Amino acid sequence: MIVFPNAKINIGLNITEKRADGYHNLETVFYPVKINDALEAITAPQLNFSSSGINIPGDGANNLCIKAYELVKLDHNLPALDIHLHKHIPIGAGLGGGSADAAFFIKLLNQQFGLNLSVEAMQNYARQLGADCAFFIENKPVYAFEKGDQFEQVELDLSKYVIVLVMPPVHVSTADAYSGVKPEQAAESLKDLIKLPVTEWKDRIKNDFEKSVTGKYPLIGEVKQSLYEAGALYASMSGSGASVFGVFETLPSLKHLEAESSVFYNV
Structure with missing residues (x-):
């Protein structure tokens, strides 16, 4: 069986406080975009993970898909699988590619082996794998809060606009990004700001990571x-980061950016 995990963008991101468990509370809006990996799993004599496309750093045995398999297998009788991931979503980009792969793999297991897991059950597995992982189970726009793993549905449809994403040749460590942010309550809640027309977002909706990350x-x-x-x-x-997206009324010409960055149109 093959599935196609997609990326997400954050529309606004406010880091509101440091938690006792070392994580941060935040608020953001997750919005799915059409940049996809391809993930396939077939039964095999033993569990195996392989990948192609963009190189994935680290040991494949620690890939989130393997961790998702092992987590679900604790509660369900699963056969060994040969898992192959073709990586297309940029890594270190703030697009949730690894989380998407894990969440889609949980959904694949549920469908392929008739586990009859509810959305809530799949989200609970996903929350153990990454703060934004549970978003990809339902994979629709949400206002996310706490660690970014609690959701409220938002009525947000950007389909009449053109979204373009640019990935410059930069890798931003999440730990580095957090080290440059001082948590504080936002003056205006993103849950309210997201209801404004897109033409009013520029001066109202911000990403708390931008100041320190763009400084570096x-x-x-x-x-x-x-x-x-x-x-x-x-x-x-x-x-x-490091990816940057723009919301346009019509398709722009960004040839000048393509020379040193990867540009994804109509995502």
Whole structure:
């Protein structure tokens, strides 16, 4: 069976407080976008993971898909699988690619082996694998809060706009991104701001990571400025970076960015 995990972008991201468990409370809006990996699993004599496409750092035995398999197997009788992931979603981009792979793998297991897991049960597995992982179970726009793993549905449809994503040749460590942020309550809740017209987002919806990350990696800030110069109604870094997206009324020309960055149109 094969599935196609998709990426997400963060529209706004406020880091509101440091938690006793070492994590941070935040608020953000997750919005799914059409940049996809391909993930396949077939029964096999023994459990195996392989990958192609973008190189995935680290040991494949520790891949989130393997961790998802082992987690579900604690409660259900699963056969050994040969798992292959073709990686297309940029890594270190703030797009949730690894979390998407794990969540889609949980859904694959549920469907392929008739586990009859509820959405809530699948989300509970996913929450153990990553703060944004549970989002990809339902995979629809949500207002996310606490660690980013609690959700409220939002009525947000950007299908009449063109979303373009740019991945500059920069890798941002999530730990580094958090180290440059001072948590504080936002003056205006993102849950209210997201209801504004897109044309009003520019000066109202922010990403708390941007100031410190663009200070360390100026190219990210330059990409964002280029998107505005090309006509973006709203542009922002996604998550802790390094990717930057723009929301346009029509398809822009970004040839000048393609020379050193990966540009994904109509995501």
